[in-house]
Amino acid sequence: MIPELGHLALILALLLALVQGVFPFIGAARGVPMWMQLGLSVARGQFVFVSIAFCSLSYAFYANDFSVLYVAEHSNSALPLQYRLAALWGGHEGSMLLWASILALWTVGVTLFSRHLPAEFRARIIGTMGLISIGFLLFILLASDPFERLIPAAMDGRDLNPLLQDPGMVFHPPVLYMGYVGFSVAFAFAIAALLGGQLDRTWARWTRPWTTVAWVFLTVGIAFGSKWAYYELGWGGWWFWDAVENASFMPWLVGTALIHSLAVTEKRDAFKLWTVLLAIFAFSLSLLGTFLVRSGVLTSVHAFATDPRRGLFILVFLGLVIGGALTLFALRAPRVGLGGKFDLQSRESMLLANNVILVAAAGSVMLGTLYPLFLDALGMGKISVGPPYFDTVFVPIMTPALFLMGLAIFARWKKTDLPALALRLKWALGVSAATALLLPLVLGKWTPMIALGLLLALWIVATAAINLRERLRQQSFTSLSRAYLGMLLAHLGVAVFITGVTLVKGYEIERDLSMKPGDTTQIGGYVFRFEGVSDTAGPNYQAARGVVRISRDNKEIAILSPEKRLYTVQNMPMTEAAIDAGLLRDLYVSLGEPVGKDAWALRIYIKPFAHWIWAGCMLMALGGLLALSDRRYRRERAAAEATP
Amino acid sequence: MKARHKRFAMIAAALAAVAIAATLVLNAFRSNLVFFFTPTQIAQKEAPLGTNFRIGGLVEQGSLKRTGDGLSVSFVVTDTVNRTPVAYSGILPDLFKEGKGVVAQGKLGSDGIFHADQVLAKHDENYMPPEAAEALKQAGKLNEQTGKTLVLPPGQQP
Numbered sequence: 001m002i003p004e005l006g007h008l009a010l011i012l013a014l015l016l017a018l019v020q021g022v023f024p025f026i027g028a029a030r031g032v033p034m035w036m037q038l039g040l041s042v043a044r045g046q047f048v049f050v051s052i053a054f055c056s057l058s059y060a061f062y063a064n065d066f067s068v069l070y071v072a073e074h075s076n077s078a079l080p081l082q083y084r085l086a087a088l089w090g091g092h093e094g095s096m097l098l099w100a101s102i103l104a105l106w107t108v109g110v111t112l113f114s115r116h117l118p119a120e121f122r123a124r125i126i127g128t129m130g131l132i133s134i135g136f137l138l139f140i141l142l143a144s145d146p147f148e149r150l151i152p153a154a155m156d157g158r159d160l161n162p163l164l165q166d167p168g169m170v171f172h173p174p175v176l177y178m179g180y181v182g183f184s185v186a187f188a189f190a191i192a193a194l195l196g197g198q199l200d201r202t203w204a205r206w207t208r209p210w211t212t213v214a215w216v217f218l219t220v221g222i223a224f225g226s227k228w229a230y231y232e233l234g235w236g237g238w239w240f241w242d243a244v245e246n247a248s249f250m251p252w253l254v255g256t257a258l259i260h261s262l263a264v265t266e267k268r269d270a271f272k273l274w275t276v277l278l279a280i281f282a283f284s285l286s287l288l289g290t291f292l293v294r295s296g297v298l299t300s301v302h303a304f305a306t307d308p309r310r311g312l313f314i315l316v317f318l319g320l321v322i323g324g325a326l327t328l329f330a331l332r333a334p335r336v337g338l339g340g341k342f343d344l345q346s347r348e349s350m351l352l353a354n355n356v357i358l359v360a361a362a363g364s365v366m367l368g369t370l371y372p373l374f375l376d377a378l379g380m381g382k383i384s385v386g387p388p389y390f391d392t393v394f395v396p397i398m399t400p401a402l403f404l405m406g407l408a409i410f411a412r413w414k415k416t417d418l419p420a421l422a423l424r425l426k427w428a429l430g431v432s433a434a435t436a437l438l439l440p441l442v443l444g445k446w447t448p449m450i451a452l453g454l455l456l457a458l459w460i461v462a463t464a465a466i467n468l469r470e471r472l473r474q475q476s477f478t479s480l481s482r483a484y485l486g487m488l489l490a491h492l493g494v495a496v497f498i499t500g501v502t503l504v505k506g507y508e509i510e511r512d513l514s515m516k517p518g519d520t521t522q523i524g525g526y527v528f529r530f531e532g533v534s535d536t537a538g539p540n541y542q543a544a545r546g547v548v549r550i551s552r553d554n555k556e557i558a559i560l561s562p563e564k565r566l567y568t569v570q571n572m573p574m575t576e577a578a579i580d581a582g583l584l585r586d587l588y589v590s591l592g593e594p595v596g597k598d599a600w601a602l603r604i605y606i607k608p609f610a611h612w613i614w615a616g617c618m619l620m621a622l623g624g625l626l627a628l629s630d631r632r633y634r635r636e637r638a639a640a641e642a643t644p
Numbered sequence: 645m646k647a648r649h650k651r652f653a654m655i656a657a658a659l660a661a662v663a664i665a666a667t668l669v670l671n672a673f674r675s676n677l678v679f680f681f682t683p684t685q686i687a688q689k690e691a692p693l694g695t696n697f698r699i700g701g702l703v704e705q706g707s708l709k710r711t712g713d714g715l716s717v718s719f720v721v722t723d724t725v726n727r728t729p730v731a732y733s734g735i736l737p738d739l740f741k742e743g744k745g746v747v748a749q750g751k752l753g754s755d756g757i758f759h760a761d762q763v764l765a766k767h768d769e770n771y772m773p774p775e776a777a778e779a780l781k782q783a784g785k786l787n788e789q790t791g792k793t794l795v796l797p798p799g800q801q802p
Contacts, residue, residue: 235735344654360662364669371673382680382778384698386749389676393669512734514714573738592735595714601735 003068003147006056010147013049013104014137016042020130024123028196036123040111043126046133047104054088054101057146061088067153070094070146076159076569078540086170087160089177093146095294098174100136102181103129110185110210117206124192125185132184135317143310159569162541168228176221176248180286182214183255187283190276191325194332199272204265207279209633211262215255216624222248223617231577236510236588236605238613241390246369247289250362254282257358259624260351268413270341270348273333274355280325285362287318292369343415350408357401364393395449402456402498405491406463428466432458445507453502460495464488483630490623497616503609512592516599524606526587527551533591533600541565543576546600548589550580562602564591577603586610678749682779686752687726693752699728700747700775708742721746721758723783732760739765745776 020042027035057070061084066072074090088094107129114122140146160169189207193199225248230238239245258278264271291314342348368385376382406428410421436455440446468488471480509524517532531547543565550558560578567574577590585608592601680698681691691697699721707720716733719742730748740746740763750760 344651360665367669367673382698382775384678384680385673385676386678389672392672392676396668397665512715575738595710599714601715603735 002056002059002063003065003149006053006060007141007145007147009049009052009056010137010141013046013053013100014134014141016046016049017130017133017137020046021127021134022130024127024130025195028120028123028127031120033119036119039123039126039130043104043107043111043130046130047108050101050104050137054097057088057094057097058085060147061085064157065153066155066157067149067151068146069148069150072150072154072157074160075157076540077156078569079157079160079165080539082167082170083160083165086173087164089173090160090164090169092294093140093144093148095173095177095290096136096140096144097146098177099181099290100133100140102174102177103133103136103184106181106185107133110188121192121196121198124195125188128188128191129184132188132321135321139313139317143313156569159540159567162565162567162570162572162574163232165540165567166228166232168224168232172221172224172228175217175224177290179214179216179218179221179255180248180251180290182210182217183251183279183283183286185210185214186258186279187325190279191328194276194328194336197332197335199276199336201266201269204262204275205632208259208262208266209628211255211259211279212624212628215252215259216621216628218248218252218255219617219621219624222252223614223621226617227614230610231579233575235590235603236508236577236607238504238610241368241387243369243373244293246365247292250365250369251282251285251289253358253362253365254278254285257355257362258282260358261355264348264351268342268348271352271355272336273329274352276329276333276336278355278359280322280329281359284318284322284325287321291318342413345411345418346415347408347411347413350404350411354401354404354408357397357404361394361397361401364397365390368393395452399452399456402460402494405494406459409463409467409487409491425463425466428459428462432462440506443507447506450502450506453498453506457495457498457502460491460498464491464495481630483627483632486623486625486627486630488623489626490620493616493619493621493623495616496612496619500609500612500614500616504607504613507608509606511604512601513604514595514599514601521604523604525552526557526606528589528604530600530602532598533594536563538565540569541567541574544591544594546589546591546602548578548602548604550587558587560587560589562589562591564593581611583611584608680775680778682782683721683723683726683728684779684783686728686758691752693754696749696751698747698749698775699730699758699779700745700777701728701779702776703740703742703744703746705742718757721748723779725783728758729756730758730760732763734763736763737765741765745780747775 020039023035023042024039027033027038057068059065060068060071061075062081064071064075064077064084066075070091070093071087074087074094075084079087089098107126110125110129114125117125186207189203189210193203222245225245226238229240230236258275261271261275261278265275368389372383372385407421407425410416410425411418432455435458436451439454440450471484511521511523513521515521515530517530520527520529522528527550529549529551531549533544533546536543536545543563545561545563548560548562549556550560558580560580562578563576565574565576566572575590575592577588579589580587585606588603588605588607590603592603595601678696678698680700683699683701685691686699691699701721701723704720704722704727707718709718710716711718715735716731717736718729718731721728721730730750732748732750744765747764748758748760749762749764750758752758
């Protein structure tokens with residue numbers, strides 16, 4: 001009964017989305033206030049019904065209703081409650097429902113915080129989001145129904161993939177989707193601006209906070225995922241250039257370009273068309289990412305063959321969104337105009353370079369991700385593009401962008417004197433170069449990559465510090481705008497991130513060895529003693545738990561208990577690594593397999609500065625939040641509330 | 645005139661930078677493509693010696709042997725028609741099992757042994773790595789996997 005209720009709610013939501021996707025546009029074109037208003041109430045109604053559907057499916061998971069096919073495929077009665085609820089987004093159908101729910105959430109957010117926008121503009125935004133929602137709800141109802149019944153019902157479910165039974169599963173997908181779907185707001189703002197022909201500095205100021213919120217969510221979501229892979233996959237990698245990861249990284253790169261481009265549009269009324277194009281691309285890549293990950297196309301392009309409706313629908317939907325948006329762009333772009341002029345040596349041109357580089361980086365990731373799929377789809381053989389490609393390409397592409405980061409914060413709008421600027425920063429460059437060259441020698445190993453990574457990180461920190469000092473000479477700390485401080489914080493986050501990546505890559509020690517109980521081994525100054533393995537049991541798994549004592553200078557610093565679990569329902573083994581995390585290093589131990597009598601294969605890793613990678617991401621996100629709290633947004637809101 | 649010249653030079657420089665970047669990307673792309681061969685193709689000498697590529701298939705029953713400290717392993721990958729012996733040193737992935745699908749990346753030695761530096765067997769019990777499935781399909785032995793079957797605990801009827 002409850003699943004049917006959810007299904008019915010989805011149908012009603014689709015009907016409301018149809019109204020939301022049609023009437024506000026007509027209302028805006030003809031100037032009928034009531035039709036424009038209609039969009040707002042309908043959007044809120046749609047949110048209610050999508051929520052009912054979402055809760056219905058959650059309830060089916062909560063109540064172990066294995067007469068629902070999707071629940072039977074992704075859950076099990078022995079699964080702990082938090083994972084049963086998170087199993088909702090453990091497969092394709094539920095992920096699509098999560099997407100639609102989050103879209104409804106963002107839409108309600110827009111209806112609540114858009115009172116200051118002109119009515120026509122607001123109506124077109126709501127309408128555009130309605131159109132996207134129609135696409136998703138239609139897709140769910142026609143080709144990917146999570147409420148489909150299984151008759152006769154299964155006695156028990158086939159369980160959630162043990163890899164996904166982790167706190168990361170509870171947070172990572174919703175946060176990531178908040179980011180993906182959040183770009184739909186920037187997209188809707190862009191479409192509304194193209195339709196209305198109003199694309200100016202005010203437009204950019206309205207769009208910026210929404211884009212920043214989405215970007216913050218995406219940043220945090222990707223960082224969560226990376227951290228999760230680090231401890232869950234059991235071999236200590238934090239980024240694999242896997243197609244699934246790339247799918248989330250491409251919108252991030254373009255989204256990062258978008259926030260910078262929006263800054264130029266707001267301050268200087270320039271880059272307008274470019275900004276709109278980036279907004280379209282960021283959302284298109286989010287869509288592509290969602291479908292790449294959740295459609296099964298990555299497992300095999302032939303996965304579509306089992307359900308051709310799904311594949312066809314996705315291709316048509318992507319084609320309509322991207323093609324429609326670009327057609328509108330081509331028709332309306334000439335009316336928008338190019339905006340403010342600027343010199344070649346200016347902050348604008350540096351931000352343009354940053355944009356081009358970020359987009360090029362996204363393009364190179366896309367090439368490596370999609371090309372193998374294309375070849376396979378055309379039946380031209382199977383190839384794979386591994387991490388070496390991305391590593392080789394990414395560093396040289398991003399290096400100039402990171403160097404510009406330090407320079408651009410000093411550059412003036414319109415025109416700046418580059419040679420004079422270079423002279424002002426010679427100390428920053430000298431100090432960071434000298435440190436980057438010498439520090440690796442102190443640390444015991446010098447490679448060009450370590451030196452380059454440290455140079456870039458130090459350069460960003462040094463220039464940010466000098467910039468802050470120069471500002472503080474003119475004004476007090478409290479009078480600095482939060483947008484400026486947020487920018488500095490986010491840039492600092494990039495430096496912390498680079499430091500983490502450089503030092504992990506440069507100085508990590510990885511040992512795979514076989515140990516008997518009582519064996520000790522010394523790695524990087526730490527003594528690891530393997531005490532043996534004992535059996536233990538969890539709610540839905542059995543495990544062998546090892547004990548490894550770690551000491552340094554005869555002082556015990558940690559006892560780690562890595563586990564090898566066997567999840568009984570799927571008969572699937574899983575490695576659970578044990579990590580002693582620290583500010584300067586992680587000690588990482590995981591169990592391999594039993595080899596011979598009593599002996600086990602063990603992975604023992606020392607990962608210097610590993611947590612700096614995620615700390616850097618968190619700083620970037622915090623910087624975004626700080627910028628969001630800037631006074632000019634609050635002032636705008638207050639003004640809107642004062643005039644009812 | 646001077647400003648125009650300067651602008652022209654800047655545009656040329658930008659174009660050159662883009663061209664260099666594109667060359668770099670495509671070069672890296674070409675040299676890092678990893679091709680895929682089945683045991684049958686290896687038996688027919690279609691696979692290159694000394695370059696990285698991937699093989700896929702099933703781990704032959706009873707072929708897994710450990711030597712030395714237990715970290716050096718050897719096993720046989722088969723597409724049910726031909727067999728390729730594989731040598732690997734390190735910890736095998738959780739889902740590595742005899743009789744199950746596997747993908748290995750490495751180089752083929754002149755001794756006919758595939759020296760793997762990476763062994764992949766991922767996702768879940770029912771899932772077959774696409775390369776492994778491809779190898780079996782080419783050998784004509786793949787029983788179509790059914791999509792919507794449910795795994796039930798032993799002894800229970802649906």
